[in-house]
Amino acid sequence: MNLGGFLRTFDPSNPSELAFSMHEKWVAVHPVVLAFTASVADCVSAKGGEHTGEVTNVGSLPYLIRMGLFEHLKLPPGKRITAHEAAGRFIPLQRISSTDDLTRFIVDMIPLLHASPTEVEPVRYVISELVRNVFEHASSARGAFIAAQYFKRSNTLGIGVCDSGIGIRESLSRHHTVPTHSDAVYKALVPGISGTTSRLGGTAYNAGAGLFFTKSIAAASRNYFTVYTGDALFKLRPTPPKQPILLFADAERDRHTMETGLPNWNGTLVGIDISLSKGTTFAALMDLIRKVFGKSIRKEKQKPMIRPRFT
Amino acid sequence: MIRISVYDRAGVFAENKDIAAEIREVRVGPALTAGETVQLDFTGVEGATQSFIHALIADLIRRDGPDVLTSLSFHACNRTIRSIITIVVEYSQIEA
Numbered sequence: 001m002n003l004g005g006f007l008r009t010f011d012p013s014n015p016s017e018l019a020f021s022m023h024e025k026w027v028a029v030h031p032v033v034l035a036f037t038a039s040v041a042d043c044v045s046a047k048g049g050e051h052t053g054e055v056t057n058v059g060s061l062p063y064l065i066r067m068g069l070f071e072h073l074k075l076p077p078g079k080r081i082t083a084h085e086a087a088g089r090f091i092p093l094q095r096i097s098s099t100d101d102l103t104r105f106i107v108d109m110i111p112l113l114h115a116s117p118t119e120v121e122p123v124r125y126v127i128s129e130l131v132r133n134v135f136e137h138a139s140s141a142r143g144a145f146i147a148a149q150y151f152k153r154s155n156t157l158g159i160g161v162c163d164s165g166i167g168i169r170e171s172l173s174r175h176h177t178v179p180t181h182s183d184a185v186y187k188a189l190v191p192g193i194s195g196t197t198s199r200l201g202g203t204a205y206n207a208g209a210g211l212f213f214t215k216s217i218a219a220a221s222r223n224y225f226t227v228y229t230g231d232a233l234f235k236l237r238p239t240p241p242k243q244p245i246l247l248f249a250d251a252e253r254d255r256h257t258m259e260t261g262l263p264n265w266n267g268t269l270v271g272i273d274i275s276l277s278k279g280t281t282f283a284a285l286m287d288l289i290r291k292v293f294g295k296s297i298r299k300e301k302q303k304p305m306i307r308p309r310f311t
Numbered sequence: 312m313i314r315i316s317v318y319d320r321a322g323v324f325a326e327n328k329d330i331a332a333e334i335r336e337v338r339v340g341p342a343l344t345a346g347e348t349v350q351l352d353f354t355g356v357e358g359a360t361q362s363f364i365h366a367l368i369a370d371l372i373r374r375d376g377p378d379v380l381t382s383l384s385f386h387a388c389n390r391t392i393r394s395i396i397t398i399v400v401e402y403s404q405i406e407a
Contacts, residue, residue, distance in 0.1 A: 099327060099329060102326075103322075103326075103327055106324060106326065107322075117357060121357075121358050121391065124324055124326070124358065125326075125358065125360055128324075128326040128360050128362075129360055129361075129362060132326075132328065132362060192402070201402060201403075201405065202365070202369075204332070204335075204366070204369060204370030204373075205328060205332055205365075205366050206362075206365075207361065207362065207365040207369065207399075207402075209361055209362075209365075210361070210362055213361055281390075281391075282391050283389070283390035283391040283393075283394055286391055286394035286395055286398070287394050289398070290394055290397060290398040290401070293398055293401075293402060294398070294401050294402065303404075305377065305400075305401055305404050306377040306378070306380045306381070306400075306404065307380075307397070307400070308380060308383075308384075308385055308393075308396050308397055308400045309380065309381075309383070309384040309385065310384070310385050310386075310388055310393055310396075311350065311384050311385070311386045311387075
């Protein structure tokens with residue numbers, strides 16, 4: 001996922017025009033790139049701006065058309081394609097504008113992946129948490145753009161979610177001190193930190209743990225997870241196959257890169273790859289996350305806890 | 312004992328926090344306040360998010376204390392849902 005290279009070419013200096021260009025050969029097609037491009041195009045359209053440029057006939061053009069990119073990027077793709085059955089391969093770009101939209105999306109679109117119930121578990125989990133974050137924290141008037149693509153070679157599902165809202169720093173700064181966008185990303189990844197309260201552990205409605213869980217799902221399946229907001233790009237690097245999986249409440253301890261000074265994006269873009277393997281179960285992953293989460297917020301002098309009663 | 316079906320309100324994948332908060336505020340909370348025992352029945356529910364479970368029970372534990380768990384039980388939870396409930400129950404007992 002060479003997202004940094006793509007984002008460095010983004011120039012937000014004129015928000016009333018989208019000047020689009022493509023490399024004649026290498027075009028990034030990860031859903032995170034498509035979600036971002038659709039969101040940028042949508043922002044320009046909302047301001048009554050123009051989309052200019054030329055679509056190059058690259059090898060991946062049919063894919064870009066099928067993913068619905070040119071329904072948001074108002075440029076003629078230059079060719080028509082025969083629509084293929086989408087089952088098992090991708091979820092085309094969608095705008096999700098409400099929680100009801102999200103529920104419908106989960107019910108109607110995720111079955112298009114034709115994955116087993118076990119494989120679907122982390123996918124719908126991640127999509128729900130990421131899109132709900134947009135509704136609860138982003139103040140995005142344009143909703144969230146989402147796309148997903150199955151990569152057969154790696155047996156992973158790539159997901160991209162993008163909004164053009166206020167960004168993580170502005171959202172968190174209501175209750176937390178976050179001088180920079182990178183500070184805000186690190187803080188947002190700490191379990192128990194919510195943009196809705198200064199209290200560790202969140203409110204009755206919001207625990208402040210959605211991004212931590214999402215990052216942990218990527219980490220535990222040795223995959224990528226990335227967040228771009230403001231000028232900061234956080235990239236969780238996959239844990240190599242022979243190394244033990246470690247989950248950290250403090251994202252600064254994760255195997256990651258944090259690039260700053262990128263062109264400014266007011267909203268938030270999140271990308272994640274999830275393995276659709278039948279190896280580690282989602283339940284085992286949740287057990288692992290439980291241990292890390294508990295340690296991160298447990299106090300030194302903690303009373304014995306009452307366990308939930310299952311029947 | 313009052314039995315509340317999560318599936319009837321939230322469906323096969325329990326992720327809608329508004330529904331979770333409504334179940335807590337309208338059904339679970341008042342029943343516990345009235346001295347009833349409550350069983351949250353997850354029959355038919357295949358998955359749930361931590362956000363949903365948080366909105367469903369965290370405030371009950373924080374507001375009334377961990378002893379509320381003696382009047383509350385969770386029925387027919389699969390392993391994933393059990394794990395998520397345990398996470399929420401544990402962190403809700405830790406005072407900020």
